[in-house]
Amino acid sequence: MVTLALTDSELRQRAWDAAATVVDPEIPVLSIADLGVLREVSVKDGRVEVAITPTYSGCPAMTMITLEIELALERVGIPDADVRTVLAPAWTTDWMSEEGRQKLKAYGIAPPLPASGRRALFGAQKVACPQCGSVDTEVLSEFGSTSCKALWRCKSCREPFDYFKCH
Amino acid sequence: MASASIQIGDDPLFLCALRRADDALILGHRLSEWCGHAPMLEEDMALANIALDLLGQARELYSYAAKVEGRGNDEDRLAYLRDERQYRNLLLLEQPNGDFARTMVRQLFYSAFADPYWRAMMNSSDPTLAAIAAKSEKESAYHLRHSSEWIIRLGDGTAESHRRAQEAIEHLWAFTGEMFEADAGERGLIDAGIAIDPASLREQWQSTVSAVLTEATLTQPTNPWMQQGGRGGRHSEHLGHLLAELQYTQRAFPGLTW
Numbered sequence: 549m550v551t552l553a554l555t556d557s558e559l560r561q562r563a564w565d566a567a568a569t570v571v572d573p574e575i576p577v578l579s580i581a582d583l584g585v586l587r588e589v590s591v592k593d594g595r596v597e598v599a600i601t602p603t604y605s606g607c608p609a610m611t612m613i614t615l616e617i618e619l620a621l622e623r624v625g626i627p628d629a630d631v632r633t634v635l636a637p638a639w640t641t642d643w644m645s646e647e648g649r650q651k652l653k654a655y656g657i658a659p660p661l662p663a664s665g666r667r668a669l670f671g672a673q674k675v676a677c678p679q680c681g682s683v684d685t686e687v688l689s690e691f692g693s694t695s696c697k698a699l700w701r702c703k704s705c706r707e708p709f710d711y712f713k714c715h
Numbered sequence: 716m717a718s719a720s721i722q723i724g725d726d727p728l729f730l731c732a733l734r735r736a737d738d739a740l741i742l743g744h745r746l747s748e749w750c751g752h753a754p755m756l757e758e759d760m761a762l763a764n765i766a767l768d769l770l771g772q773a774r775e776l777y778s779y780a781a782k783v784e785g786r787g788n789d790e791d792r793l794a795y796l797r798d799e800r801q802y803r804n805l806l807l808l809e810q811p812n813g814d815f816a817r818t819m820v821r822q823l824f825y826s827a828f829a830d831p832y833w834r835a836m837m838n839s840s841d842p843t844l845a846a847i848a849a850k851s852e853k854e855s856a857y858h859l860r861h862s863s864e865w866i867i868r869l870g871d872g873t874a875e876s877h878r879r880a881q882e883a884i885e886h887l888w889a890f891t892g893e894m895f896e897a898d899a900g901e902r903g904l905i906d907a908g909i910a911i912d913p914a915s916l917r918e919q920w921q922s923t924v925s926a927v928l929t930e931a932t933l934t935q936p937t938n939p940w941m942q943q944g945g946r947g948g949r950h951s952e953h954l955g956h957l958l959a960e961l962q963y964t965q966r967a968f969p970g971l972t973w
């Protein structure tokens with residue numbers, strides 16, 4: 549094992565920077581830091597602890613994300629980190645960074661609207677098409693290719709697109 | 716030895732978490748049976764997505780129940796090693812999928828309850844239950860909207876879709892009363908602010924269901940007789956068949972892992 553002559557805060561920063569490079573396996577343009585899934589990195593008695601939070605209860609990516617964090621930390625000389633999943637406070641799309649929203653849009657996925665919109669039983673949401681920007685769009689299915697996405701269609705450019713659901 | 720069936724205890728907090736875990740697992744399993752069989756691709760994905768949400772909720776709840784119980788069980792042992800009499804889910808949720816209308820009516824009846832239930836449970840004085848509730852509440856809002864829209868489309872659709880939706884309502888109605896029950900053990904948790912009284916949600920449930928059925932031009936049955944038993948471990952014949960499929964691998968190959 550590599551012995552690091554680092555202060556706790558340097559170690560913490562090194563661990564955060566490494567963990568923040570891990571991407572969501574289902575939306576590889578977003579890092580777990582962009583998503584707000586990476587909650588906290590701390591150092592206790594010289595040992596790194598990483599706290600992550602699931603986007604959805606059944607998110608199948610969490611196991612892979614945990615593994616990727618362990619590997620990323622190992623590559624920067626931190627082989628025995630403790631990666632924990634925390635449930636509270638519950639993840640919300642409002643935690644997604646502005647940079648993350650721009651990356652999503654550039655990738656062709658409409659970024660989430662503010663989470664307050666989800667409570668309307670028969671919602672009249674205005675989602676802009678990530679291709680042409682038109683808001684003349686309609687939902688095809690609330691449940692898309694992954695837990696976090698819905699399937700929409702643009703009536704202006706006729707292209708279907710994914711919408712990252714507000715949550 | 717790992718395949719020996721588990722007998723559950725009677726700690727109220729354990730049972731409270733277990734009941735909700737069983738609800739989520741059993742309904743999630745039923746929905747997963749549609750995978751590859753739904754009427755259209757979008758719906759196949761939707762049902763699998765909802766099943767996945769429920770499975771995620773079940774896992775958190777089982778893990779917590781096992782921790783509360785403190786007998787060395789875990790989420791897998793609780794799910795795979797209990798016989799039907801040890802299950803505490805609502806009878807409604809183990810009823811077979813039937814046609815698409817029956818699956819959607821079952822979902823509406825449950826989601827119209829689960830959505831306000833989890834919202835209220837976010838205020839539980841038990842931090843783990845409150846945290847699980849905060850995630851489940853977000854998910855159940857989508858499940859409720861999805862099933863509501865389908866019931867309206869089916870009820871206000873063709874004569875055939877209307878007939879099937881109405882038939883499903885008549886068939887499942889008697890299973891809805893059980894949602895609002897709480898036994899003596901759970902009463903103690905309600906008094907302590909750990910659980911909420913499911914009976915307090917009846918009015919809201921009724922108003923959601925009425926609004927959807929009215930818009931769908933469907934009729935709510937007036938028969939007040941309600942079936943019960945699931946919360947006490949007395950199930951319909953369907954649960955045993957479901958568990959045979961769900962548990963087969965762990966029973967045949969005890970302790971098998973991926």
Ligand SMILES: [Zn+2]
Pocket residue numbers: 677678679680681682702703704705706707
């Ligand atoms: Zn467009």
